[in-house]
Amino acid sequence: MNFTGRDILSTEDLSREDILQILKVSARMEKLVRAKRIAPLLADRLVAVIFLEPSTRTRLSFETAIQRLGARPVTVADPKSSSAAKGESLTDTARTVEGYVDCIVIRQPETGGARRVADAVAVPVINGGDGSGQHPTQALLDLYTIVKERGSLEGLTVAMVGDLKYGRTVHSLSYALAPFSPKYVYCSPTELAMPEAVTRDVRARGIPVEETTDIRAALARADIVYMTRIQRERFEDPAQYERLKGSYILNRKLVEQGKAGLTVMHPLPRVDEIAEEVDALPGAAYFRQAHNGVFLRMALLAMVLGKA
Numbered sequence: 001m002n003f004t005g006r007d008i009l010s011t012e013d014l015s016r017e018d019i020l021q022i023l024k025v026s027a028r029m030e031k032l033v034r035a036k037r038i039a040p041l042l043a044d045r046l047v048a049v050i051f052l053e054p055s056t057r058t059r060l061s062f063e064t065a066i067q068r069l070g071a072r073p074v075t076v077a078d079p080k081s082s083s084a085a086k087g088e089s090l091t092d093t094a095r096t097v098e099g100y101v102d103c104i105v106i107r108q109p110e111t112g113g114a115r116r117v118a119d120a121v122a123v124p125v126i127n128g129g130d131g132s133g134q135h136p137t138q139a140l141l142d143l144y145t146i147v148k149e150r151g152s153l154e155g156l157t158v159a160m161v162g163d164l165k166y167g168r169t170v171h172s173l174s175y176a177l178a179p180f181s182p183k184y185v186y187c188s189p190t191e192l193a194m195p196e197a198v199t200r201d202v203r204a205r206g207i208p209v210e211e212t213t214d215i216r217a218a219l220a221r222a223d224i225v226y227m228t229r230i231q232r233e234r235f236e237d238p239a240q241y242e243r244l245k246g247s248y249i250l251n252r253k254l255v256e257q258g259k260a261g262l263t264v265m266h267p268l269p270r271v272d273e274i275a276e277e278v279d280a281l282p283g284a285a286y287f288r289q290a291h292n293g294v295f296l297r298m299a300l301l302a303m304v305l306g307k308a
Contacts, residue, residue, distance in 0.1 A: 004306035007118040008126045010134045011172045012201075016179035019143060025299035025308050026144050026292075033068065033295065040070025041307040048101040049075040050093070051128065052108040057268055058128050058138070061293035062105050069298055069307075074101055091120040098123050103305055124304040132166040138267050139172035141296040145289040146177075146224065149263050153180040159218035161187040161248050162228035162273060164194040169267040170228060174198050183208045187218040189247050192230070215248050219258030225250065227266045227273050227286075251275040255283070265289055 001021055014022075032038045047066045051059050059077060066073045074097075090113055097104060098121040106117055107128035114127035114134075129135040146153055158177065160170045164186055174184065174194070184207060186194045193211060203209055212218055219225055227250055249272055255262055266274055266286040278284050302308040 003300075003303035003308070005124055006304050007124055008136055008300055008304065009114050009118055010127070011136045011139045011176035012134075014136075014176065019140070019176065019179065022140055022296070022299055022303070023144050023147060025303060026140075026296045029298040029302070030292075030295040033298075038068055038070075041302055042066070042069040042071035042305055045071040045103070045305055046101040047071050047073055047301065048097045048104045048106075049073045049077075049128075050097065050104065050106045050108070051075075051077050052106075053129065055107055055128070057290050057293060058107065058135075061290075062128065062297050064294050065297035065301055068294070069301060071102075071301070091116055094120045094125075097121075103301065126300060126304065129168060132168055132171075134172045135168040135267075136172050136176070137293070137297055137300060138169045139176040140300070141293045142169075142173050142226070142265065142267075142289065143176055144296050145265065145285055145292050146263075148292070149283075149285050149288070150223065153177065155181050155183075156223045157183040157185065157221055159185040159187055159215075159222035159225045160194070160228070161215055161218060161225060161250075163192045163230045164188040164228070165192040167228045170194070170226065171198055173226065174202050178202055178205050178207055181207075184210070185218045185222060186211045187213065187215050187248070189213060192247075215250070215254065216257065219254060219262065222259055222262060224263045224265060225255075225258070227264065227270070229269070229271045229273050249273055249275060250278060252277045252281065255281060 001018055049059060049062055063073045090108060094117040103124050105126045105128050106114055109131050111131035111133035114125060114130045118125040127134060127136055143153060164170050199209055255278060263283045263285050264278060268286060268290055
Protein backbone atom coordinates (compact mmCIF):
# COMPACT_ATOMS: atom_id res chain seq x y z
CA MET A 1 0.00 0.00 0.00
CA ASN A 2 1.53 3.31 -1.10
CA PHE A 3 0.97 6.16 1.37
CA THR A 4 2.83 8.82 -0.61
CA GLY A 5 0.80 12.03 -0.67
CA ARG A 6 -1.97 10.52 1.45
CA ASP A 7 -3.84 12.48 4.11
CA ILE A 8 -4.16 11.00 7.63
CA LEU A 9 -7.45 12.47 8.84
CA SER A 10 -9.48 9.75 10.55
CA THR A 11 -9.02 6.16 11.63
CA GLU A 12 -12.27 5.43 9.78
CA ASP A 13 -10.27 5.87 6.57
CA LEU A 14 -7.71 3.18 7.45
CA SER A 15 -8.03 -0.53 6.62
CA ARG A 16 -6.58 -3.36 8.67
CA GLU A 17 -3.77 -3.62 6.11
CA ASP A 18 -3.08 0.12 6.34
CA ILE A 19 -2.82 -0.08 10.12
CA LEU A 20 -0.52 -3.10 10.11
CA GLN A 21 1.77 -1.40 7.60
CA ILE A 22 1.92 1.76 9.72
CA LEU A 23 2.75 -0.27 12.83
CA LYS A 24 5.45 -2.17 10.96
CA VAL A 25 7.14 1.05 9.86
CA SER A 26 6.78 2.45 13.41
CA ALA A 27 8.64 -0.56 14.80
CA ARG A 28 11.38 -0.03 12.23
CA MET A 29 11.65 3.62 13.26
CA GLU A 30 11.90 2.71 16.92
CA LYS A 31 14.63 0.20 16.20
CA LEU A 32 16.64 2.79 14.27
CA VAL A 33 16.21 5.43 16.97
CA ARG A 34 17.22 3.00 19.72
CA ALA A 35 20.30 2.03 17.72
CA LYS A 36 21.05 5.70 16.92
CA ARG A 37 21.07 4.80 13.22
CA ILE A 38 18.44 7.19 11.88
CA ALA A 39 19.36 8.59 8.47
CA PRO A 40 18.10 12.06 7.49
CA LEU A 41 15.35 10.63 5.29
CA LEU A 42 13.55 13.97 5.04
CA ALA A 43 16.58 16.26 4.95
CA ASP A 44 15.16 18.36 2.12
CA ARG A 45 11.64 18.72 3.57
CA LEU A 46 9.74 21.32 5.57
CA VAL A 47 6.71 20.40 7.68
CA ALA A 48 4.20 22.94 9.00
CA VAL A 49 3.08 22.22 12.57
CA ILE A 50 0.00 24.38 13.10
CA PHE A 51 -1.50 24.01 16.55
CA LEU A 52 -4.48 26.27 17.21
CA GLU A 53 -5.37 24.37 20.39
CA PRO A 54 -3.11 23.73 23.41
CA SER A 55 -0.85 20.68 23.19
CA THR A 56 2.28 19.31 24.80
CA ARG A 57 2.75 15.67 23.77
CA THR A 58 1.30 15.78 20.26
CA ARG A 59 3.12 18.95 19.19
CA LEU A 60 6.46 18.08 20.78
CA SER A 61 6.41 14.49 19.53
CA PHE A 62 5.64 15.68 15.99
CA GLU A 63 8.47 18.22 16.17
CA THR A 64 10.80 15.56 17.57
CA ALA A 65 9.77 13.13 14.82
CA ILE A 66 10.33 15.77 12.15
CA GLN A 67 13.80 16.63 13.42
CA ARG A 68 14.84 13.01 13.93
CA LEU A 69 14.05 12.44 10.26
CA GLY A 70 16.20 15.41 9.27
CA ALA A 71 13.35 17.68 8.21
CA ARG A 72 12.62 21.10 9.67
CA PRO A 73 9.42 22.12 11.44
CA VAL A 74 7.72 25.44 10.75
CA THR A 75 5.59 25.89 13.84
CA VAL A 76 2.59 27.92 14.92
CA ALA A 77 1.94 27.01 18.55
CA ASP A 78 -0.11 29.99 19.72
CA PRO A 79 -3.38 30.91 17.97
CA LYS A 80 -2.83 34.54 18.99
CA SER A 81 0.39 34.62 16.95
CA SER A 82 -1.33 33.49 13.75
CA SER A 83 -3.60 35.36 11.37
CA ALA A 84 -6.50 33.32 12.75
CA ALA A 85 -6.52 35.97 15.49
CA LYS A 86 -7.26 38.52 12.75
CA GLY A 87 -10.16 36.49 11.45
CA GLU A 88 -8.43 34.58 8.65
CA SER A 89 -10.32 31.42 7.71
CA LEU A 90 -8.84 27.99 8.31
CA THR A 91 -8.78 27.20 4.59
CA ASP A 92 -7.10 30.51 3.71
CA THR A 93 -4.42 29.77 6.29
CA ALA A 94 -3.95 26.32 4.79
CA ARG A 95 -3.73 27.58 1.22
CA THR A 96 -1.09 30.09 2.25
CA VAL A 97 0.99 27.63 4.25
CA GLU A 98 0.79 25.06 1.43
CA GLY A 99 3.16 27.23 -0.59
CA TYR A 100 5.85 27.05 2.08
CA VAL A 101 6.02 23.39 3.08
CA ASP A 102 5.80 19.76 1.96
CA CYS A 103 3.31 18.56 4.60
CA ILE A 104 0.90 20.12 7.09
CA VAL A 105 0.22 18.81 10.61
CA ILE A 106 -2.73 20.64 12.11
CA ARG A 107 -4.66 20.74 15.37
CA GLN A 108 -7.63 23.07 15.59
CA PRO A 109 -10.93 23.21 17.52
CA GLU A 110 -13.44 22.64 14.70
CA THR A 111 -14.73 19.09 14.29
CA GLY A 112 -14.05 18.19 10.67
CA GLY A 113 -11.63 21.09 10.23
CA ALA A 114 -8.70 18.87 9.26
CA ARG A 115 -10.68 17.43 6.35
CA ARG A 116 -11.54 20.95 5.19
CA VAL A 117 -7.85 21.77 5.21
CA ALA A 118 -7.01 18.61 3.27
CA ASP A 119 -9.66 19.41 0.67
CA ALA A 120 -8.14 22.87 0.22
CA VAL A 121 -4.49 21.90 -0.36
CA ALA A 122 -2.42 19.51 -2.45
CA VAL A 123 0.24 18.62 0.14
CA PRO A 124 -0.49 15.77 2.58
CA VAL A 125 -2.32 16.76 5.77
CA ILE A 126 -2.05 14.94 9.10
CA ASN A 127 -4.79 15.57 11.64
CA GLY A 128 -3.33 16.34 15.08
CA GLY A 129 -6.81 16.59 16.61
CA ASP A 130 -9.98 18.32 15.42
CA GLY A 131 -12.33 19.47 18.16
CA SER A 132 -14.28 16.58 19.61
CA GLY A 133 -14.02 14.64 16.35
CA GLN A 134 -10.90 12.58 15.63
CA HIS A 135 -7.29 12.23 16.74
CA PRO A 136 -5.96 9.51 14.41
CA THR A 137 -2.28 9.67 15.28
CA GLN A 138 -3.11 9.20 18.97
CA ALA A 139 -5.18 6.11 18.17
CA LEU A 140 -2.39 4.68 16.01
CA LEU A 141 0.21 5.18 18.72
CA ASP A 142 -2.29 3.57 21.10
CA LEU A 143 -2.38 0.50 18.84
CA TYR A 144 1.41 0.46 18.66
CA THR A 145 1.49 0.60 22.46
CA ILE A 146 -1.03 -2.24 22.75
CA VAL A 147 1.10 -4.45 20.50
CA LYS A 148 4.17 -3.75 22.62
CA GLU A 149 2.36 -4.21 25.94
CA ARG A 150 0.07 -7.12 25.06
CA GLY A 151 1.82 -8.80 22.14
CA SER A 152 -1.22 -8.62 19.85
CA LEU A 153 -4.18 -6.49 18.83
CA GLU A 154 -6.51 -9.44 18.39
CA GLY A 155 -9.59 -10.16 20.48
CA LEU A 156 -9.02 -7.76 23.35
CA THR A 157 -11.63 -6.36 25.69
CA VAL A 158 -11.07 -2.63 26.08
CA ALA A 159 -12.81 -0.49 28.70
CA MET A 160 -12.90 3.19 27.73
CA VAL A 161 -13.63 5.31 30.79
CA GLY A 162 -14.47 8.97 31.39
CA ASP A 163 -15.44 11.61 28.85
CA LEU A 164 -16.55 9.54 25.88
CA LYS A 165 -18.82 12.22 24.41
CA TYR A 166 -16.13 14.81 23.69
CA GLY A 167 -13.11 12.50 23.83
CA ARG A 168 -11.73 12.40 20.30
CA THR A 169 -9.09 9.88 21.38
CA VAL A 170 -11.70 7.24 22.25
CA HIS A 171 -13.67 7.98 19.07
CA SER A 172 -10.54 7.33 17.00
CA LEU A 173 -9.52 4.28 19.03
CA SER A 174 -12.98 2.72 18.61
CA TYR A 175 -12.53 2.76 14.84
CA ALA A 176 -8.81 1.95 14.79
CA LEU A 177 -9.11 -1.25 16.83
CA ALA A 178 -12.31 -2.37 15.09
CA PRO A 179 -10.61 -4.59 12.44
CA PHE A 180 -9.06 -6.74 15.19
CA SER A 181 -12.20 -8.30 16.73
CA PRO A 182 -12.31 -6.36 20.01
CA LYS A 183 -15.00 -6.07 22.64
CA TYR A 184 -15.74 -2.62 24.02
CA VAL A 185 -16.98 -1.55 27.45
CA TYR A 186 -17.90 2.13 27.38
CA CYS A 187 -17.97 3.50 30.94
CA SER A 188 -19.01 7.10 31.52
CA PRO A 189 -21.48 9.37 33.27
CA THR A 190 -24.77 9.33 31.37
CA GLU A 191 -24.19 12.89 30.18
CA LEU A 192 -20.82 11.96 28.66
CA ALA A 193 -21.74 8.70 26.93
CA MET A 194 -20.10 7.67 23.67
CA PRO A 195 -21.90 9.36 20.73
CA GLU A 196 -24.59 7.18 19.24
CA ALA A 197 -22.98 7.49 15.79
CA VAL A 198 -19.85 5.74 17.09
CA THR A 199 -21.66 2.97 18.98
CA ARG A 200 -23.92 2.38 15.98
CA ASP A 201 -20.95 2.15 13.61
CA VAL A 202 -18.93 -0.28 15.72
CA ARG A 203 -21.95 -2.48 16.41
CA ALA A 204 -22.65 -2.56 12.67
CA ARG A 205 -19.17 -4.07 12.30
CA GLY A 206 -20.16 -6.90 14.63
CA ILE A 207 -18.27 -5.60 17.66
CA PRO A 208 -19.90 -6.32 21.05
CA VAL A 209 -20.46 -3.06 22.96
CA GLU A 210 -21.52 -2.73 26.59
CA GLU A 211 -22.36 0.66 28.10
CA THR A 212 -22.16 1.18 31.85
CA THR A 213 -21.57 3.76 34.56
CA ASP A 214 -19.87 1.19 36.84
CA ILE A 215 -16.07 1.28 36.58
CA ARG A 216 -15.63 -1.80 38.79
CA ALA A 217 -17.78 -3.86 36.46
CA ALA A 218 -15.82 -2.55 33.48
CA LEU A 219 -12.44 -3.40 35.01
CA ALA A 220 -13.55 -6.91 35.95
CA ARG A 221 -13.57 -8.02 32.30
CA ALA A 222 -11.15 -5.62 30.60
CA ASP A 223 -7.72 -6.49 29.29
CA ILE A 224 -7.06 -2.77 28.84
CA VAL A 225 -8.56 0.23 30.59
CA TYR A 226 -8.25 3.46 28.61
CA MET A 227 -8.81 6.35 31.01
CA THR A 228 -9.70 9.84 29.80
CA ARG A 229 -10.04 13.13 31.64
CA ILE A 230 -13.23 15.14 31.92
CA GLN A 231 -12.34 17.99 29.55
CA ARG A 232 -13.07 21.39 31.07
CA GLU A 233 -12.51 23.13 27.72
CA ARG A 234 -15.38 21.24 26.02
CA PHE A 235 -18.09 22.38 28.45
CA GLU A 236 -20.20 25.44 27.73
CA ASP A 237 -21.66 25.25 31.24
CA PRO A 238 -18.93 25.43 33.94
CA ALA A 239 -21.39 24.13 36.52
CA GLN A 240 -21.82 20.89 34.58
CA TYR A 241 -18.04 20.43 34.47
CA GLU A 242 -17.78 21.00 38.22
CA ARG A 243 -20.50 18.40 38.79
CA LEU A 244 -18.91 15.75 36.55
CA LYS A 245 -15.19 16.21 37.19
CA GLY A 246 -13.73 13.44 39.29
CA SER A 247 -16.47 11.02 38.22
CA TYR A 248 -13.90 8.21 37.96
CA ILE A 249 -10.57 8.02 39.77
CA LEU A 250 -8.50 4.94 39.06
CA ASN A 251 -6.45 3.97 42.11
CA ARG A 252 -4.25 1.01 42.95
CA LYS A 253 -7.04 -0.85 44.72
CA LEU A 254 -9.34 -0.64 41.69
CA VAL A 255 -6.59 -1.90 39.40
CA GLU A 256 -5.79 -4.81 41.70
CA GLN A 257 -9.50 -5.71 41.92
CA GLY A 258 -9.76 -5.73 38.12
CA LYS A 259 -8.86 -8.49 35.71
CA ALA A 260 -5.37 -9.92 36.25
CA GLY A 261 -2.73 -8.36 34.03
CA LEU A 262 -4.75 -5.21 33.36
CA THR A 263 -2.99 -2.67 31.13
CA VAL A 264 -3.68 0.96 32.03
CA MET A 265 -3.55 3.53 29.23
CA HIS A 266 -4.31 7.26 29.06
CA PRO A 267 -3.73 9.78 26.24
CA LEU A 268 -2.60 12.37 28.81
CA PRO A 269 -2.64 14.92 30.30
CA ARG A 270 -4.23 13.48 33.40
CA VAL A 271 -5.86 15.67 36.00
CA ASP A 272 -7.16 13.49 38.83
CA GLU A 273 -8.52 10.43 37.01
CA ILE A 274 -5.46 8.22 37.69
CA ALA A 275 -3.93 8.32 41.17
CA GLU A 276 -0.14 8.66 41.17
CA GLU A 277 0.11 5.42 43.15
CA VAL A 278 -0.86 3.58 39.95
CA ASP A 279 2.28 4.80 38.17
CA ALA A 280 4.48 2.14 39.79
CA LEU A 281 2.30 -0.79 38.72
CA PRO A 282 3.71 -2.91 35.88
CA GLY A 283 0.59 -2.45 33.79
CA ALA A 284 0.74 1.37 33.95
CA ALA A 285 1.63 2.05 30.31
CA TYR A 286 0.65 5.68 29.82
CA PHE A 287 4.12 7.26 29.88
CA ARG A 288 5.48 4.50 27.62
CA GLN A 289 2.44 5.21 25.45
CA ALA A 290 3.37 8.90 25.19
CA HIS A 291 6.94 8.06 24.22
CA ASN A 292 5.72 5.77 21.44
CA GLY A 293 4.20 8.81 19.75
CA VAL A 294 7.55 9.81 18.30
CA PHE A 295 8.08 6.50 16.49
CA LEU A 296 4.53 6.40 15.16
CA ARG A 297 4.66 9.98 13.91
CA MET A 298 8.07 9.42 12.34
CA ALA A 299 6.53 6.52 10.43
CA LEU A 300 3.56 8.54 9.20
CA LEU A 301 5.69 11.48 8.09
CA ALA A 302 8.10 9.23 6.20
CA MET A 303 5.23 7.32 4.61
CA VAL A 304 3.17 10.30 3.38
CA LEU A 305 6.33 11.99 2.08
CA GLY A 306 7.38 8.88 0.16
CA LYS A 307 10.47 8.02 2.18
CA ALA A 308 9.41 5.02 4.27
